[in-house]
Each structure stands twice: as structure tokens, then as C-alpha cells.
Amino acid sequence: MDSQILVGISACVLGEKVRFDSGHKASAFVNKELSPYLRFVAVCPEVGIGMSVPRPTIRLISDKQRIALVETKDASKDYTDAMQSYANQKVDGFLDQPLCGYIVCAKSPTCGMERVKVYGNNHAEKSGVGLYTQVLLERMPWLPVEEDGRLNDPVLKENFITRVFCLADFYQSMGDEPTRGKIIDFHSRYKLTLMAHHPDSYRELGRLVAHIADYDLDDFVARYRLGLMNAMAHRATRKNNTNVLMHLQGYFKRALGKKEKAELRKVIDDYRVGLLPLLAPLTLIKHYLHTYPDPYLADQRYFQPYPEELRLRYGL
Structure with missing residues (x-):
């Protein structure tokens, strides 16, 4: 990317x-x-x-008509x-x-x-934008x-960076000219990611993509982008991540031996109850994926939503 x-x-x-x-x-x-x-x-x-620079301080004030942006010491100086x-x-x-x-x-x-503080009637409410x-x-x-x-919050930070790289990937995947094929390929790569962030949106977007032929392409791109980013704004929970990990486990049921299956089950369960970070089961699954390749899984952005050097999954 x-x-x-x-x-x-x-x-x-x-x-x-x-x-x-x-x-x-x-x-x-x-x-x-x-x-x-x-x-x-x-x-x-x-x-x-x-x-x-420097300058007088400014603040938001509320009257019955609107929120206004004015100088703190001289409300007649209005910058709204x-x-x-x-x-x-x-x-x-x-x-x-x-x-x-x-x-x-x-x-x-x-x-x-x-x-953001909004001042009015001698008091301030932290209700503004x-x-x-x-x-x-x-x-x-x-x-x-x-x-x-x-x-500074590790969960909020990871979610924001995931969304930024997801949107960048979407734009890059569409290139100068979006096509239905490009959208379908992109959506396929993000299935596990969407499952982790918001299962309801994963299903809704799946239905939307299934009917892509019914839409004007520009309208579809705008609709899909909004649905995608609204879904990604939901933080991936431990419960949803566990469901994705168990889903991934199913891809290896024929390839893994009894001991390997038990090891994977334990690592996923230790993540589920908070004993291990998400990185632990993902590292093990990536090891099995390298040993037993699967083209669909290899394409999933869930495994690397952003550069590993950012180390954002260490605290999840």
C-alpha cells in the first residue's frame, strides 16, 4: 500500500x-x-x-438561535x-x-x-463540537x-489507524476507475475484518454487494464506502475477535493433527478469557497458514490491517 x-x-x-x-x-x-x-x-x-498568533481566546456560546464562535472577552467579535x-x-x-x-x-x-464547552446563561456545558x-x-x-x-487509549488508537488504512486500501483498490469487480474483490478481502468489527454490518454489506448490479456504480461506491466506514467505527471486541478466530480454526481442521488442534484451541481460549493478547492466536494461525496455504485466507486484511511495525495489537 x-x-x-x-x-x-x-x-x-x-x-x-x-x-x-x-x-x-x-x-x-x-x-x-x-x-x-x-x-x-x-x-x-x-x-x-x-x-x-498569539491571539485573544475564543469560545462557543449558545443563544436560542444558534451556536456562535466569539472572543471570550468581547462577544461582539463574532467569527461564526x-x-x-x-x-x-x-x-x-x-x-x-x-x-x-x-x-x-x-x-x-x-x-x-x-x-467542547458551550457557554450560555452563566454556565458552560460540555456538549459542543x-x-x-x-x-x-x-x-x-x-x-x-x-x-x-x-x-493515548490503545483500543481507540488501534481502531482509528485500522479505519485510516482500510479507507486508503479502498481508494487504492478502486484506482482511477472503480468497477464492480474491484468492489467485490475488496469486500472479499475484508470479510473477516468486518465480522470482527460489526457482524450486523458484515451481513448488510454482504447483501448490498450481492445486488451490486442493481445500482449505478458511482452511487454504489458512495453507499458502500459509508457502510464500510460506519462498520469499521465499531471497535472489534474480544467476543467478535474470538468468533473470527474460531471461524479461522475451521479452515485447518483437516490439515492439523490432534496436538496442533488442541494447541490452537487453547491459545484462542486463553485470548477469549484475557490471558493472552490477540497477537498470540493470530501468530499461531499465520504459522499454520504458511504451512498449509489457503488463497482466500492469505488475502484477508484481518491478519495485517496496517504495518506490523506500528505494534498496535500488542495491547489488545
Whole structure:
């Protein structure tokens, strides 16, 4: 897969000194571990609409009509329309590129993804979404979006990176001209992955692909992409992963001897009850797959959803 996967990012998270106090919020994970695999498009919406560095702080306020973006100490200085216009302009540009994800700055009144403070009637509620990110989420609902702070959680981090690489694989698989054959091949490679993330969506997408001939191809690509990424947004649970591992076990029932079968059963069960990480049964199954090749299993992205060097499955 192309090592330069395009991902948007709040410029301060990349380390640019663009915050209101001339500081940054550089993420070590982003800058040290992700940067070899992703090509970042850095955006600071506040600088983008012409605000200075440093600058007065801004916040979201609520009146009965709308949520507005204003200066903290002078609410007459209103940046709402400018920010929404800028956000729509940036998204217009992203729609022309194979953007595969976005990392935003938590709690920011422009970039926060959730629980952003909204002030009104002398109190603040953590109920808002940053104005820039809200436009991004509304206009690109398939796009994997995550906050910098949440990437410290190993499960959330692994899920986000899985989604980014999945969407990149989808775009790369479609190439310049999607075809029904390319979609069917892609879906086949992601069957086990979808089973692990959301079994209901796995079944729904299977039915959708079975009727691909009934759709205009462009409409189908858009519908499939949204369904795929909504499914992948569900985190793969231990229960679902165990079901996939047991499904994989069935492929080797004729090839493995009694001792090997017992070993595989035990490793899967030890993962199921939390004694071993997911990596343990996967490593053993990959060993058996190397010894007893199966073309269908060899193509499954479930075994390597992203570069192994990222070591994201160690804690799962």
C-alpha cells in the first residue's frame, strides 16, 4: 500500500506553534510513530480565517438561535460565519483528494470532536463540537476522525489507524476507475475484518454487494464506502475477535493433527478469557497458514490491517 496516505491534522498537534498563546500540542505518537506512514495536511482553522498568533481566546456560546464562535472577552467579535465559510472551502478541497482520516485537537472551539464547552446563561456545558470539525463530520460522514488525546487509549488508537488504512486500501483498490469487480474483490478481502468489527454490518454489506448490479456504480461506491466506514467505527471486541478466530480454526481442521488442534484451541481460549493478547492466536494461525496455504485466507486484511511495525495489537 502507498506509504503516503493522506490524513488531515490540526496544525498544533503536528507541533506547529499556532495556538492562541503561540504554543503547540505536539503528539509524540503522531510525530514519531505515524509520520513514516502518513502524509499530513496541517490545518489551523483560526489562523486560516486570519486570526493572529498569539491571539485573544475564543469560545462557543449558545443563544436560542444558534451556536456562535466569539472572543471570550468581547462577544461582539463574532467569527461564526467566517469559520463556517472557511471550513466548507477546506472540505471542498478535501473532496477532490483521497483523504483517509483526520486528527483534531481536543476541546478546541474550532477543532474539538466532542464535549467542547458551550457557554450560555452563566454556565458552560460540555456538549459542543468545534465549528470546523462539525462541518467536516457533516460533509464527510465516512471519514475516520479522532482527537489527539483519545489516541493515548490503545483500543481507540488501534481502531482509528485500522479505519485510516482500510479507507486508503479502498481508494487504492478502486484506482482511477472503480468497477464492480474491484468492489467485490475488496469486500472479499475484508470479510473477516468486518465480522470482527460489526457482524450486523458484515451481513448488510454482504447483501448490498450481492445486488451490486442493481445500482449505478458511482452511487454504489458512495453507499458502500459509508457502510464500510460506519462498520469499521465499531471497535472489534474480544467476543467478535474470538468468533473470527474460531471461524479461522475451521479452515485447518483437516490439515492439523490432534496436538496442533488442541494447541490452537487453547491459545484462542486463553485470548477469549484475557490471558493472552490477540497477537498470540493470530501468530499461531499465520504459522499454520504458511504451512498449509489457503488463497482466500492469505488475502484477508484481518491478519495485517496496517504495518506490523506500528505494534498496535500488542495491547489488545
